[in-house]
Amino acid sequence: MKRDEDRLKIYRPQHDTDIELPMAESTVHAGFPSPADDFLEGSLDLDRLVVRHPEATFFARVEGDSMIGEGIAEGDILVVDKAVEAYDNCLAVAYVDGEFTLKRVRMLHDKILLVPANPRYPTIEIATGSDFAVWGVVRWIVKRV
Amino acid sequence: MYGLCDCNNFYASCERVFDPSLEGRPVIVLSNNDGCVIARSNEAKRLGIGMGEPYFKLSQTIRQHGVNVFSANFALYGDMSRRVMSLLSRIAPAIEVYSIDEAFLDLRGIDPKKLDRLGHTAADTVRRYTGIPVSIGIAPTKTLAKIASKLCKRYPKLDGCCYMYRQEDIEKVLRKYPIGDVWGVGARWERMLLRCGVATAWDFTQMPPEWVRRHMSLVGLRMWKELHAEACIDFENNHPAKKRIATTRSFDRPASTLDELHQRIAQYAAACAEKLRRQHGLCGEITVFIMTDRFKEGAPQCCRSRLVKLSVATSSTLEIVGHAVALLKSMFSSGFAYTRAGVILSDIRSDDASQQDLFDTADRTKHDRLMTAVDALNAGFGRHTVGIASEGREPFRMNRNHLSPKYTTDWEQIIRVKAH
Structure with missing residues (x-):
């Protein structure tokens, strides 16, 4: 008997992927299974589309029109992700002068600019070294039409 | 680790x-x-x-x-x-x-x-x-x-x-760590240990285990071993279901009549029952307490509590409210300005193991179906949509004068971001 070939090989399962298998819904009775079962992919979930980091995602509502140039209007809902690090030209919620504000954040070598998208509002300049921090980066905007 | x-x-x-x-x-x-x-x-x-x-x-x-x-x-x-x-x-x-x-x-x-x-x-x-x-x-x-x-x-x-x-790091820390701050040491043990000259966690580890066993039972011995880096408190993977469920409140204004207390106790009991069903539990004991304001000097003081052991564990709002109100009536006395009351459910077990009682008169399956319906209505249409009559129609409002918005659980209250 060739021992080596008889030996059971044990493979460790890989746990670090996050794939969900689609479920076939119709149970198997006698009769015809649904021809669609093989193509079943689960319904679309808006949450999965817009929420990448569930623990870090917060919703916020826009008040005012300083970002109207980008189509962001009063009442729109922002999907804000605190897990995403601020990057140059990101749309972000920042805490400035005692309130949350929505701006494009330009990160230049000697300063940070908070840029509105409406000529009626000024660009805010923040010197490097001040304790300014972006609260969260906006990933999606939910808009009622 | x-x-x-x-x-x-x-x-x-x-x-x-x-x-x-x-x-x-x-x-x-x-x-x-x-x-x-x-x-x-x-x-x-x-x-x-x-x-x-x-x-x-x-x-x-x-x-x-x-x-x-x-x-x-x-x-x-x-x-x-x-x-x-x-x-x-x-x-x-x-x-x-x-x-x-x-x-x-x-x-x-x-x-x-x-x-x-x-x-x-x-x-x-x-x-x-x-x-x-x-x-x-x-x-x-x-x-x-x-x-x-x-x-x-x-x-x-x-x-x-x-x-x-590292052993030497642990020792260094324990030598400075007050015994009263060790997990599991309550006020009583702290007093006793201090009397015996045990002031720090390190002092405690130097006591002979037989002494610890004699004065602090197996619980104390386990603590002693844990401080000696010998793991003996199990890891519980699943959220252990709560062993006690309580709803207790201070009133915004004192209540002195049975009627006023009756409604409140009924509400608290109903709230407890709902929590209990959410964790799929049954309770075997119900405690009700009422008390006056202990900070008010000169006012007549009264603090009573009473417990009932049930012959059949239950999670039915009807039964729990019924027992709670009966307890209240049995101990209530007038002439006091009550400012705090509560209902506590204990002896909680999972609802798959209720033992049948020969003397049980309630129709349990009917109760269960009714309670499922009540919970569903309240979940769908908001708290207090459906309740039993003795809860009263208006919940007593809690004083919450400094409440921040429910930023993460109510669309109407999410963060406001200024765009101006």
Whole structure:
């Protein structure tokens, strides 16, 4: 008997992927299974589309029109992700002068600019070294039409 | 190795996430009905505001130091807690949620050389994702992990994680660690140990185990072993179902008639029953208590509580309210201004193992179906849509004069961002 070939090989399962298998819904009775079962992919979930980091995602509502140039209007809902690090030209919620504000954040070598998208509002300049921090980066905007 | 992750001043930190101007300023959070202090930021602790201190006694300190006051916003704290726990459970192989702001991490089987890094990553991730600062202690036992996490809070230089595993490090820490701060040492044991000259955790580890066993039973011996780095407190993977469920409130104005108390007790009992069903439990004991304001000098004082043991465990609102009200009636006496009351369910077990009683007269399946329907209606249409008649129509409003918005659980109350 060739021992080596008889030996059971044990493979460790890989746990670090996050794939969900689609479920076939119709149970198997006698009769015809649904021809669609093989193509079943689960319904679309808006949450999965817009929420990448569930623990870090917060919703916020826009008040005012300083970002109207980008189509962001009063009442729109922002999907804000605190897990995403601020990057140059990101749309972000920042805490400035005692309130949350929505701006494009330009990160230049000697300063940070908070840029509105409406000529009626000024660009805010923040010197490097001040304790300014972006609260969260906006990933999606939910808009009622 | 075991980890303990503790959120720093959790309730105050939750408020700060959504109001960053509170950073560096004293914050306190009040109990239900704004009765007393249940959480304090470090700045508030430094002002000498004590845990449990009645709110009305603090007005001067609050005015003088500009203390920010919040009514407990449990919808918010619960949601933030869920986020923290969810992150931890992704980072550690298993976690045991110990309370709203604490979880044990099961780190057995992980290369000890990687643990310092893992702890810091966990602390940093929770902080970045949720805005909540945490202190993680990692050590050979749960009891030592708790101590490590406390250390981490005391020394900001540790940057969120304290990994304590070398024998000499542990000894150094225990020599300075007050015995009263050790997990499991209550006021009674602390007094007894201090009398015997045991002032620090180290002193305790130097006592002979037979002495510990004799004076502090097996529980004390287990603690002694845990401090000697011998793990003996099990890891519970699943949230252990609550062993007691309570709904207790201070009233906004005193109640002196049976009628007034009757309605309140019925409401609290109904709330308890709902919580009980949510965890699929049955209770075997119901306690009701009523008390007057113990801070009011000169007023006649009365504090009563009474317990009933049920022959058949139940989770039915009808039965629980019925028993609670009967208890109230049996002990009520007039002539007192009651300011606090509560209902406590205990002897809780899972609802799959109820034993049948020969003398049971209630139609249990019918009750079960009714209760499922009541819970569904209240979940769909808001609290207090359906209740039983003795709960009264209007819930007694809790005083919550300093409540922050439910930023994460109500679309109408989400963060407002200015675009102007």
